Structures are given as C-alpha cells and as structure tokens.
Amino acid sequence: MTADQPLSREQLHELAQQLRVDSVRAAAAGGSGHPTSSMSAADLMAVLLAKHLRYDFSSAEKRANDHLVFSKGHASPLLYAMYKLAGAIDDEELLTFRHFGSRLQGHPTPEIPWVDVATGSLGQGLPISVGIALAGKRLEHADFRVWVLCGDSELAEGSMWEAFEHAGHAQLDNLIAVVDVNRLGQRGPTMHEWDTSSLAARATACGWDVQEIDGHDIEAVDAAYERALAAGVPAAIFARTKKGSGVAAVEDQPNQHGKPIEDPAAAIEELGGERSLRVEVKRPPEPQPYEIVREAVERPAYESGEKVATRAAYGDALAWLGAIDEKVVALDGEVGNSTYAERFAAKHPDRFFEMYIAEQQMVAAAVGLQTRGWKPFASSFGAFLSRAYDFIRMGAISAADFKLCGSHVGVSIGPDGPSQMALEDIAAFRAVLDSVVLYPSDANQAVELLDAMRRHRGFSYMRTTREKTPVLYEAGETFEIGGSRTLRTGDDDAVTLIGAGITLHECLTAADELASNGIPARVVDLYSVKPVDAGTIVVAARETGALITVEDHWAEGGIGETVAGVLARAGSGTPLVSLAVSGRPGSGPPEALLAAAGIDSAHVVSAAEDVVAGNS
Amino acid sequence: MTADQPLSREQLHELAQQLRVDSVRAAAAGGSGHPTSSMSAADLMAVLLAKHLRYDFSSAEKRANDHLVFSKGHASPLLYAMYKLAGAIDDEELLTFRHFGSRLQGHPTPEIPWVDVATGSLGQGLPISVGIALAGKRLEHADFRVWVLCGDSELAEGSMWEAFEHAGHAQLDNLIAVVDVNRLGQRGPTMHEWDTSSLAARATACGWDVQEIDGHDIEAVDAAYERALAAGVPAAIFARTKKGSGVAAVEDQPNQHGKPIEDPAAAIEELGGERSLRVEVKRPPEPQPYEIVREAVERPAYESGEKVATRAAYGDALAWLGAIDEKVVALDGEVGNSTYAERFAAKHPDRFFEMYIAEQQMVAAAVGLQTRGWKPFASSFGAFLSRAYDFIRMGAISAADFKLCGSHVGVSIGPDGPSQMALEDIAAFRAVLDSVVLYPSDANQAVELLDAMRRHRGFSYMRTTREKTPVLYEAGETFEIGGSRTLRTGDDDAVTLIGAGITLHECLTAADELASNGIPARVVDLYSVKPVDAGTIVVAARETGALITVEDHWAEGGIGETVAGVLARAGSGTPLVSLAVSGRPGSGPPEALLAAAGIDSAHVVSAAEDVVAGNS
DSSP: OOSSSOOOHHHHHHHHHHHHHHHHHHHHHHTOOOHHHHHTTHHHHHHIIIIIOBOOTTOTTOTTOOEEEESSGGGHHHHHHHHHHTTSSOHHHHTTTTOTTOSSOSSOOTTSTTOOSOOOSTTOHHHHHHHHHHIIIIIIOOOOOEEEEEESGGGGSHHHHHHHHHHHHTTOTTEEEEEEEOSBOSSSBOSSTTOOHHHHHHHHHTTOEEEEEETTOHHHHHHHHHHHHTSSSOEEEEEEOOTTTTOTTTTTOTTOTTSOOSSHHHHHHHTTOOOOOOOOOBOOOOOOOOOOOOOOOOOOOOOTTOEEEHHHHHHHHHHHHHHHOTTEEEEESSOHHHHOTHHHHHHOGGGEEEOOSOHHHHHHHHHHHHTTTOEEEEEEEHHHHGGGHHHHHHHHHTTOOOEEEEESBSGGGOTTOGGGOBSSHHHHHHTSTTOEEEOOSSHHHHHHHHHHHHHSOSOEEEEOOSSEEEOOSOTTOOOOTTOOEEEEOOTTOOEEEEEOTHHHHHHHHHHHHHHHTTOOEEEEEOOEEESOOHHHHHHHHHHSSOEEEEOSSOSTTSHHHHHHHHHHHHTOOOOEEEEOOOSOOOSSOHHHHHHHHTOSHHHHHHHHHHHHHHHO | OOSSSOOOHHHHHHHHHHHHHHHHHHHHHHTOOOHHHHHTTHHHHHHIIIIIOBOOTTOTTOTTOOEEEESSGGGHHHHHHHHHHTTSSOHHHHTTTTOTTOSSOSSOOTTSTTOOSOOOSTTOHHHHHHHHHHIIIIIIOOOOOEEEEEESGGGGSHHHHHHHHHHHHTTOTTEEEEEEEOSBOSSSBOSSTTOOHHHHHHHHHTTOEEEEEETTOHHHHHHHHHHHHTSSSOEEEEEEOOTTTTOTTTTTOTTOTTSOOSSHHHHHHHTTOOOOOOOOOBOOOOOOOOOOOOOOOOOOOOOTTOEEEHHHHHHHHHHHHHHHOTTEEEEESSOHHHHOTHHHHHHOGGGEEEOOSOHHHHHHHHHHHHTTTOEEEEEEEHHHHGGGHHHHHHHHHTTOOOEEEEESBSGGGOTTOGGGOBSSHHHHHHTSTTOEEEOOSSHHHHHHHHHHHHHSOSOEEEEOOSSEEEOOSOTTOOOOTTOOEEEEOOTTOOEEEEEOTHHHHHHHHHHHHHHHTTOOEEEEEOOEEESOOHHHHHHHHHHSSOEEEEOSSOSTTSHHHHHHHHHHHHTOOOOEEEEOOOSOOOSSOHHHHHHHHTOSHHHHHHHHHHHHHHHO
C-alpha cells in the first residue's frame, strides 16, 4: 500500500489488525511484554503511519523527519510492529523482542535508530517531546512534527502537566499528543477511566487544541489528525480505546496488563491471521536552512586573587560558549539570577529557554533538544535538580548528550537553610550511567571545565559554589575531565589534603597552618570527581603518610568514598580520614556552618595533626 | 484582640500591617530573606489567623489543631510574624531570624513545634498537605482543616497538579489551598502573572471549589474562607496580590525577590510603624475518637529452601504489620500487584492508599500522614522512586518517619530492560540525612527487617528483588538494622565474599565452587547497607586475605564503596575487589544479564581466584 492512493477504511483496519497480530506475536516470542497496551492503540498508530507521519526510515538522521515518541514505552510491541509495517525491520527481527542482545528491548531505547529517547519510566515522553518541538519551533523553524503516544495512566504524573503547561505557553503547534485512554492501568482502573472530560478541560486550559474521540473509529482518528495538524497550537487527542482490543479473551479485561496473551494462536486467528502488509510512509519535505545569530563574547578571564563565585563563572563561561558554538543552548528553572544563566540569556536570547520552576520539564527539554544536535546546558540550584533525578537517570539510558549545572551546593550557602543546600548531588549524579561529575574550585577552572563539558558527549554535571572564592589558577590553564591539580607538594609531605570547590580553600588554609606547625601537607584539587584521577591519589597515598578528604556534601557517595574506592582497588593501607557534612545543618553565616559541619580549615588541621601523630 | 468580638476591617488591616512590618524587620535583622514574598500574603494570613484558623499554640501536639503549611516556604518571615501575632514567640526571638542556632531558619523546619514539615523546595507543601488531609478524612474522621499557603511560581511544578488531582479524587473537603498570586517569581514575571483563569480552570477540572479574588481585599478574603469551609470539596483561592505590598519602593517591582528591604526604617514608617498587637487564635474543638479495624494476619514464615521473591515477602509482611500495629498504613504507585502492596490492601483496605502513577504525591502523602503519627510504607519500583528524590530529601530534613520499598532492583529483573531497573537507589538513598538502607537476601529476613523499619523512627528504605530466591534463614530469626550475617566461615578463609539481595546467592554458589577448587571463602550477607556493620567487615579484612563485594547496582555509592569506606577508616590494607554492574544493560533472562553485568557467581569465582593468586 502506498500513501499515493487513498487508503480505505477497510485497508486501514487491516493495517491495524496486522499491528495487533504482530504485537501478540512479539510478546509471545519474547515470553513477556505488553500486547494488550499495544492493541488498544493499534488503530491510532495504523492511521498515523499510513497517512500522516512523514518519515524516511532509510535515513533516521534526516533532519526533516517527523519524530514519533512512545511516551507509553511499554507499548513497544506496537512500535516494533510499526517498524515492520513500514519495512524498517523484518519479521525475523520482530520476533527477537526482549531476547538477550536484541535491540528490540522491553522498552524502546535509542539503540534503535528511529527511537529518539528511552522511555519506560512513565510521564517522560511528552516533556521530552516538548524539548524536541522547541528545537523545531524556536531554533530551527523547521516543518517536522512531533507525535507522542501517551498512556492514560501516565497522566497522573505531574511531569505530564508541566509539559502541557509549557507547550501551551510556547505555542508548540508542531506537537501532537495522542492519548490512548484504555481505562485500565497496571493493577486496575485509572482514576478517570473513559471519562476524558477532566483531562480535556485541563489541556484546554493549558492552551491546547483538544479533541475527545473513539480511538477505534478509524475515520474519527483520521479526522482528528487532520484537525490537529491545522490547530495552530499544540494538539491533544484523547482517544477512548479498549485495552487488548480485538481479542475477546483480553479486551477490556482486568489482570491482562504486561503479559503475553495466554493463547496467542487463537488470538491471531480471531484477528484474522498473520499478514505481511507494508505501507509506504510519506517522505518528509526537504529541510530548510536556518541561521543562528551569534553575538561575540570574550572568553572570561579572572585575575589571580580576585574573589569570584564559580556560579558567576558558569554564567560568564556559558555566554562565551554560546558565542563560539552555535549549538550551545541554555535552560534555567526560574533562578537564572542565582545560577547566572541570565548572563547567557542576555547575550543569546534566542537560544535561552526559561523553563520556570519545573525542573523535570527543564531536564526533559534538554534531553529533547539534544536529539536534534543541540548542546543543552540546564541549571538550577543543585538541591532542586534532585527533582529531576528520574529524568537524568533515563537521559543517561538514552545516552543523551546533556549538561547540568547545580548551584548553591553544600552548607556554605549560609542563611537559606538545608532545603536549599545540595548535599547529595555528587552521590546521586555519580550513580548515573557513564556520568561526569565536576566541581571547580575557582572561576578560571570553571570556565575551562565548562568548555570540556561542551566537548564531552554524554551526561555531565558541574556543581558550583554560591560564595565568592579566591581565584587560584591562571586564565586559560588547561583542566581536563578526569584530571586533578596538585597545588602544594614537597618531598617530605606528611599528609595529603584533598578537597574540591569551597573545601579546597579550607585545605589551603589548613596547609598553611600545618606548615607553621611543622607538618608539611600536600594539597590536591580533586575537581573531577568522576572520572577520578586515581593515579594522583595512589601516588599521594604512597608518598605521604595519610590522606584527608574534605567535602561540603554528605559522606555517602561523595569525595571521601570515591577516594576510599581508589585506595581499596589499589590495596593501599594508607590511612584515610574523610571529613564530610555531619549533623543536621541550619541557617547561619557560611563560616559558622562550615565549622558546625566539621569541614572548615580548623577541622582539617585537627584531623591532620591527629592522623600524623597516629602514624608517627 | 480576641476572636469573640468580630474584628473590623480596619482592625484586620492593622494585623496585616503588623505582619508586614515584622516581615521587614525579621529580614533586616537576618540580613537576608524574603520580605516582599511575605508582604503579598499578609492580608490573607491576617484574616486566616484572626478569624478562621483553629489552633492551640500552647499545644502543638493537640490532635484537633488545624494544620497550616507554608508551601511557599520562603515566606518564612510572614509565618514567624504570625507566630508573634498569635503570642507563640516574642519579638526578641523574631529578630533571631536566620541567625546561627535559631530555630527561625531561612525556610521553616519542624524544629519549630508548629511546623509540620520542612518546606523551601517549592511544590511540596500542597502534596504533603494532601497526606495530612487524607489522614483526617480517611483514617481519623477528624474535624481539623489543612490550610496551605502556596506561591504562584510553584504552580509550574507538576507535583502541585498531582496534588490537585489527588485531592479532587479523594474529595478532601478539609483542604484549603490559598494561592498568593503576586505575579513575580524570583527572576521576573510568572507564566500567567495575574491571569488566574487557566489555573482556576484546571483546579476546577480537578474537582475543586475555586475562587479568584483580590488578595488585598480583606472582606473578599474573609468571604472566600467562609465559602471554602463550606465547599464540601477541596477549595482553592487564587488571590491576586502585589509582591511587597504596602511599601511603594518594592511593591510590584522587579528585582525585589529574596532580599531585605533596602531602607527598612522608611518601609516600617510607610506601613504605620511597629505594632505589638496580639490575636487570640480560635481553639480547636475537642477531638473525636476513631477506631481502626484490624483484621488478624499471621506472621509470614517461609520454609528453608522454598523459593520466594523478597518483594512477595514485603507484601506478606506488610499485611502482618498492619494487623499488629494499627498505625501502619500503606501507599502504592499503581504497581501494587508487582510490589505486592496489594496484599496489605486486601487485608486492610481502609489503611491502603492507591496513589496512582504519581510517585512525588505518593511520597509527599507518606510524609503528610506521618505528621499525624501514622507509620506509612510506600512502594513502587525502585527505579521510579528516583522520581520522588527531592521529596525524600526534604522528608529527611523534616526528620519525618516514613518508610519506602523499591522493588525490581538491578539487572536481575530481566526482560523489561534498563528503564525499569533500579541501579542507583542504594547510592541515592544512602546520601539522605540519617537514612537507613536495607537489602534483604531472603524472605524471612525481609519480614524481620520490615518490622525493624516499623519500629525505627526516620526515613528507611528497603530494596526488594523481583526474582524468586531460595529461603536461607529460619522464620523468626532476628535481624537488626546495622547488622550483617556471616553464612560461611572458617579458620583458613582465603577470601571474604560480601553480597546482599540476589548477589548473596551468587556468592554462596561461588563459595561452593571455590571450596571445590581448594579456596575456602567466607560469605557475609550485608543486608544493612546503611548503617553498615563495620566490625564484621574489619574482622573479615584482618582474618581473610581479600574481600570481594558483589552488587546488582552501579559501582558508585553502593556496597563496594561502603565497604571501601569502612576499610579506609580502619586503615586496612586488605585488597578489595568490587564487582558491580558495568556497561549498559538491556533486556534478557536474569541469568544472562547478571553474567553480562559481571556480577554472577562465575565472575565472583574468577575474581576470588585472581585475588587469592595475587596474594599468595
């Protein structure tokens, strides 16, 4: 069948039946999976694939291709059946579903070239699609459309409503959400079942064009897509469907979620048997060129001894990166005057995205933007990035290239109190697949490391300090991901002090005091917490009598445990004392809080004296 | 002034002016803070305190007291000014705002007896209040009301809409959200500024009674509260206000967020000067008794050698705990047939809360429920609890007593793929203030540890395994938080294998194989990852030649680094090899995935042989 000749309702129904049959077959072959959640959306996706999607499956990289995101990632059998219907995969591959080594995993991942992002944690596909649509609308002025198949259960996730809100605000008329309202969640009925009125009213209030249709009425589906494409605003189609539709044994039945059909042969027969239909999916139009205006910005450089907060350096450096790399874009969660993302916005307003206080949508938009080759830097207080942890986790599973900056880390922020202090970000972001975690200790280093993040592909994170700290390094000095810098060293060092960020300055102060007490101390700036410079640590362990780590972070999963892991792998018996935030912090001046947490220079001195005395 | 005599509009205005003046004074004394965000809501809170709130400040524990939650926690000066107006604190204490050691921190925390939960991470107060309201409505059938002061900026957080949705669904007529629509966020205008129509339409669609008023019109405010109390459904009041209202220099001005008024003396004069008014806040009615029905449930006990998934034991044990402790309640994120929370629901339906797929609201509700003395256990897939990380972080800052269970951890879940695998939960939850992280290795141990979680006060987390594993321990055997169990030990152990959960079984298999190869191995079940049994590890390090940790989790922040930290603190030079999930997992059978990740028994054997050979 080709798109040139109009397909009859019967022909479209046949396509949908093939999608159902193949969903049943894939799940049967895989021994697990979600055929019933696939069958409910088969008519919706058959009409989309045959009549409206514009996609050159032979060239997934094609810039003008539409995007198709399965926000309900568990409907992967349907997605893979669509690939077969489009001729992108063959039947043999379809039946490798969920097999070890197959790219047709339980939930879609970008190991498949036509998949933009991994889904399967519900409530993420739509907010990520907002990012893709923003790229098309705001940056590329492109004709592609973003189609998102959503589940009804996932509309309970607040992140979906962040997406409705933001898409309406940004008037993303290239975004079409198709909601498969099949009434049944994993364990039973959804909150609203088939009453779509509340959901529709909310989407309407967010500025969307909203339709409520019968998702098995092929003509209604077709008409809904026609209207959505012409809406001029983001469009939502709430399609009432039956889970497991087409097979009486499971159709609209409870306890049929996430498992193969018990009798697949009978189901396939009831659906009219196996088919080998193919559709010619419409090709996208030729992509149009677009232009990015780049205002010139000097590379920031700070004078030695000057006091500059690394968060301010982040803003300066980001503005500079925007000038040297037109792919750099920035997002912020309504705190740009604190993270200093506003300095990028001032220079490159077209490439700045104000995401308001919606950190999940912010990170999701970053992940969406990078699917189009943009290099997103997103910032908020480090503490509030914890809000988006699941999105970061999934972004890494997508192997997405996105960069985050968390400001206001640690107790050293002072009077705002513990709700605003990131004390878990190193631990949380180290425990992300293939992540990079950087913690600059001065402003010039922050500039260099941010450029390193720009060049790095994958998820990277920089934590920045609220307080101003003295500039230590020369402007333009090179710092690499995975490196460290030894600031004080001598042949008779009795102890090594390891810090990063604000605690490096405490280490330097402590080293001065220790020196005057006759205890020479090495000082290492461990600005790259992951990957870590194990070599320097191991040498320090061998050459000095003891190591002391100091961090403005909880002990768990932070710099101390990173170093402990290095020593353990090396089989080193050198004593390690790890100073980290202990107790429950409150409000107060930064110095008082550093002291109360046990991580100021006085505590470093005391720990060093104790460990050296113990060693001697 | 007392509540007995009706207060005039002028008198109420005077109270509001005192709240403004004291907000200005507190921020001036603290040298930082959010006076303008306080002043916008002064009229709203003056009328509430003087006329509608029922609260005995002399007895914060009083069960019948209303609850007042500042979801916009940065308006803390206003809250503390209200305490002064109510006579709960004196002027001297008010002026300790944000001082080191003062309980009047930058954002409210429960160190103050009248504060239920810490706020300051926006978008949390309302969802937590849903939990408090659920306690009143569903469990206690109590008369108290929950008043929540929300900001307009935080309505961008999806978690707020999870709360609107859930409160509407649960018909929480004891919940009143007062939204201070002051039009200005931290860095500039909000998305909707004073156009409350979209927000109002959405709240209405969620089933709330909605009013849009002028938040500085004292009579309108009063009337709005009257209507809200009689609404019979949750009530939202969208009150248009001016940030910094009452002081021309800052009123509705940009760049006035989060800082003291530049000229406080002039501002105080403009507001009519300092006042020392006091209101008698209405006392609550006498609390009514309520009754909890407890169906008898036997303590679960599993036969040695039987294969039982620890997630199933979670469900069985939770049902039993519900029978022995009427304060135990359970929540689940629409996956109760996978986490087995459904087994609690079947026995104790009145104490089970279906939270749908809204993990933030689920954890928030747990935190809310525990403010009333309930012992909430909330469950979902471990991977999806990452969605609620900021709520868990803040719950710990609140010193809240709540318990989470994450199922389906690690690559061993098999075919569903990486989106469903919790591989970061140990790291993330260890890095939470005063947390407990447990990882049972068999079903009987899971029962005992869940009871230990019930008895523990604070945040505790249990990770459970999807796959069935053999029962190792006798029913009723005691396991304590902070303990471990040595399963194999001998005088000539060459190596210690440390696992937990599914990897303990790999360790046991490996120990058998090593024994047959002439390498005696000790095996330790490190079921309590935090706090950890350092003593047993240190002894093993001393008595055996090497340690090997094995975990179905990323290397960062997991069991391996926990053990490395212990060894480092002890100055041990015993070699440690940490096996953890490496590479990007996909779909497949659990055995294949454990092997591919490098954490099955074959990898343990090989690592042990290598390290023993290296030592000899």
